[in-house]
Amino acid sequence: MKLHLAGTTGRNTVTGYGTGYVSVNGARYEKSLVVLPQRIVADWPPTTFESLESSHLAALVGLGVDIVLLGTGDNLRFPRPEIMRPLVDARIGLEVMDVQAACRTYNILMAEERKVAAALLLG
Numbered sequence: 001m002k003l004h005l006a007g008t009t010g011r012n013t014v015t016g017y018g019t020g021y022v023s024v025n026g027a028r029y030e031k032s033l034v035v036l037p038q039r040i041v042a043d044w045p046p047t048t049f050e051s052l053e054s055s056h057l058a059a060l061v062g063l064g065v066d067i068v069l070l071g072t073g074d075n076l077r078f079p080r081p082e083i084m085r086p087l088v089d090a091r092i093g094l095e096v097m098d099v100q101a102a103c104r105t106y107n108i109l110m111a112e113e114r115k116v117a118a119a120l121l122l123g
Helices: 054-058 081-089 099-111
Strands: 014-018 021-024 027-029 033-036 039-041 067-071 093-097 116-120
Touching: 014 099, 021 033, 054 081, 067 099, 081 093, 093 099, 099 116
Parallel strands: 067 093, 067 116
Antiparallel strands: 014 021, 021 027, 033 039, 033 116
């Protein structure tokens, strides 16, 4: 699916997604990544939902965001509470959803100039 959003000049926008990939500003990514309005972390270590660890979410604490959208792949799956603990302790909101919903929600919040990150598991 391709997405189009007006008025987001200079910020990272999810422009498409499908099974195993997302496109940000027209560039295709096929490995897990973190998308922020001004930055992309293309080397985010977890490759699958099963490999997600608390240290992966702890690494997001220093990004200066108020909310993290965790895209858990093609299906919605909730991590164990101890995996989510670093964000809870840092008082950073966490919303868990499938990758497609995370992409759409990220674009909306980013367009509202919210401090948001989309952490997308693509494996």
